[in-house]
Amino acid sequence: MRSKNNPFPLFENIKTIIAETQHYIVRNVNAAMILTYFQIGKMIVEDEQHGSQRAEYAKETLIYLSNELNKEFGKGYSVSNLEYMRGFYITYQHRISQTLSGKFDQLLKSQTLSGKSPIPFPLGWSQYVLLLKIKNEDERNFYEIEAAANNWSVRELQRQYNSALFERLALSKDKNEVKQLATKGQIIEKPADALKSHYVLEFLGLKEESKYSENDFETAIIDKLEHFMLELGKGFLFEGRQRRFTFEGDSFFVDLVFYNRLLRCFVLFDLKIGKLTHQDIGQMQMYVNYYDRKIKTKDENPTIGVILCKEENRTVIEFTLPQGSNQIFAKEYKAVLPSKEALKKQLE
Known part of the structure; x- marks a missing residue:
């Protein structure tokens, strides 16, 4: 019997199963394409190894392959794309055992209706083309993990790389934590x-x-x-802007309020277009204290305050904040993309 709230439950149920099936089809088409390109790369590499003049042989072979494959199957097999397939196999061949990589049909049949796949290529081809341009293995692994975990589009992945996300996260970590970025991605366990x-x-x-x-x-x-x-990154939910609270007739406003579901706490942002001052830190301390004492519940973690400023003042931070403070942070913002080269040198 149809209810007033949901007069067409049959439609909703059918819509759900169609959406799930479409997702499954898209996912498996992508997996089949990635495996195809992996296998093509493998065949090109193995064919090259039998050539006596490898560089010239490879160039002529790819040109011939490109012309013939495009005639037979249409666009998508340019010389540059074939070179990416070759590089894809060379870069990721360690992920599939030699025994299994030679049995292409078994790799395709290993896809399951549950959506679980033993094939360790979770991204689309355009994303892997971008990743192949990253020479540092740790950095490349990090972006692959984060792109898969956060469902980044190619454009989002390109933007995160251009903005040097890996370097910006790595700068605040020790060597062991940097290695963890490359193997597990960004793990959120504490405010920092x-x-x-x-x-x-x-x-x-x-x-x-x-x-x-x-x-x-x-x-x-x-x-x-x-x-x-x-x-901002993982776990952030927008709560509001210009949140007001009043003490004895005086009103104060928090510029931006977020909640981080991974840390289970409020995150307050105060925006400053100039150099950080000790008054800015004192003001943020008041905001954090108010949220801790009046807003957060007992089962939530202490509030985090972030002063987003044009220029940090490390001396003011050092002598204003208590040592080991994990509630108030001052962070610079850049209005233009940073130089990856400068950040890499700083990281090294």
Whole structure:
């Protein structure tokens, strides 16, 4: 019998099964394509190994293959794409045993209706093409793990790489934790884990040399909230802007309030367009204290306060905050993409 709230449950049930089936089909088509390209790369590499003049032989072979495959199957087999397939096999051949990699039909049949697959290629081909351009293995592994875990599109993956996410996370970690980034991705266990060394806000369109107010800064973030939350990273939920509270007739406003579901705590952002001052830290301490004492519940963790400023002042931070503070942080923001080369040198 149909209820007033859901007069067509049959439609909803059919819609759900169709959506699940479409997802399964897309996922398995992608897996089949990736495996096909892996196998093509394997065959090219093995064929090259039998050539007496490898460099010239490989070039002529790829040109011939490209022409013939495009005639037979249409676009998608350019010389550059065949070179990527070759590089894909060379880079990732360790993920599939030699015994299994020679049995292409068994690899395809190993896909299951449950969506669980033993084939360790969770991304699309365009994403792997981008990853192949990253020479550092740890960095490449990190971006693959994060792209799969967060469902990054190619554009999002490119943006995270261009903004040097790996370097910005690695700068605040020791060697063991950096290695963990390459094997497990970003793990959020304590407040510092959720924060980057600095934030890149090039998507706001604010020029480094231009003059803008803190209200302009806040409005630009709200207008690009989806991009800002992508930059913040894992677990962040937007709670509101200009959250007001009053003491003895005086009103105070927290610029931006988020909640992090992984850390299970509020995260307050105060926006500053100038250099950090000790007054900024004192103000944030008051905001954090208020949320800890009046807003958060007993089963939630202590509130985190982040002062997002144009320029840090490490001396002020050192002598204003207690040693080992894990509630208040000052982080710089950049209005333009950073130099990856400079960050790599700093990391080294």
